[in-house]
Amino acid sequence: MEEAPMYKIPTIDLSAKSLLMLAQLGFFCVFAYWGYEDADTTAELMWPVMMLGAGLSLFLSVPNARKGTTLGIPAIMVIMGIATGETDMAFWAVFMLIIIGSLAYLPALAMGDPSLGLDEKSREMRLKGLYSLFAIMMLFMFSVVMSAAMDGEFADDGEDTDQVYTVEGNDKTIAQAGFAFGVIGLLVFMAIAVLGVELGPLRPWHGGALFSGAVFVDSYLWVTIADAAPVEFLWALAAGGIFTLVPCIAYENGHSPDESE
Template sequence: MSDEAMYKIPTIDLSVPSLLALAQLGVFAAFTYWGSVDASGVEYLFPVITGMAGLALFLSVPHARMIATFGLPAAMCVLSVVLDDPEMIFWAVFMLIMVGGIAYLPAMALNDEALGLDEEAMKNRLGPLWVLFALFTMFMFGTIDGALEGEFLDEDSDGTEIVTELDSDQQTIAQAGLAIGLIGVVVFLMTGVMGMEVGPMRPWHGGALASGALFLTMYLWMSTDSANFEPIPDIGMILAISGILTLVPCAAYEGSES
């Protein structure tokens, strides 16, 4: 891409870079859908921004990562004032972590020259960010609450909290999911960040295990007949997040052609 180019049409195939780009787009597509449901007036600002951010990242628009990472939380802070909803500022902090991981992890894994970092510096930053992102997603999607508290917390379009109780069998599944996810984080830390040999395990195996935790959580959301569970966007989001969790270590430590 030349310095003057404002965007780049990505190649769509089964390569790791292409799948990572599609995973990024999928996450923002889900955010856009969720934000547009029951929205009115100024509330449409959120889905418009998420949609534009997703397309900007997908088309490799210059500075898209920085704009998406900081622009979306900033917009949420503005909306919190306009809508008189202080809680939105709290969620803006979480969006900073979420969007930052989605925007920067693939670029770091692919050693994007635009970041201005050498390969060693890139991996030194990628490891902690991946761990933070993995733990955050397990918290965000209810893996941790389901395992420790035996319940899922959610909100409806009016901001009313919805508590979904898990029975003992379901909580056991949630605990198994959390254990699998934490094992995945440990595997990634040992094989990727610390460079240790752990049998045949590779860093991307840690990503696969963390993804497995999210899929178990999704199964529980489905089995509890949660009113807020919507199969297409929710499953799409889990698939996209799992793609990032698994493909980022694969690209960073095995090569983007693997």
């Protein structure tokens, strides 16, 4: 029996599947950049190296890359947290398990990767649940759009002392629009894909595209108000690709998710 290759060079073109794989890689590359930017010690350089390695292994379809990435990164976070006495790192490892797992598995679920070993019904159920959970966490837990829209401020808790930024005038209006895009996009996806409700010509990926608007507004706020690096927009591009292309590929046959062929 012929052994599976250690890696596979993907075809890079303008197809939705190719762009989705690039978006997945881009997400991990931005994580790696953030880790490198914040690294103060040699040990902390493990994070960007780990993220870059995870992104490349997924992009090159290395065997067991999804499972290794999903379980390996949170496990290393727990070990590092215990070793350095930072117990809160173990807490965040739980959330990283969901985030990294979503990034690792959503593209494969959307494309129906046979290596998953799932039947069509199981694949679709996992796609709906994981996509919805990932979107909810990104909008309500890991985005500043909601606090900027509702409270007129957001905090950067990455430092020892929280830095609070005030959002006023047009920026607050933009934040409110972005939050509305996120909520409406999430509801559109869940109504059509999860509940099977028909909303005229709308498709699940339309909800993903609307949700991506919230992602771009989040990056806009960081860059224009918090003076973050423009790499934030690369993160928005990668995240927008995930949220838009996953449902686009999964439901590209033009039928409602629960409609029989």
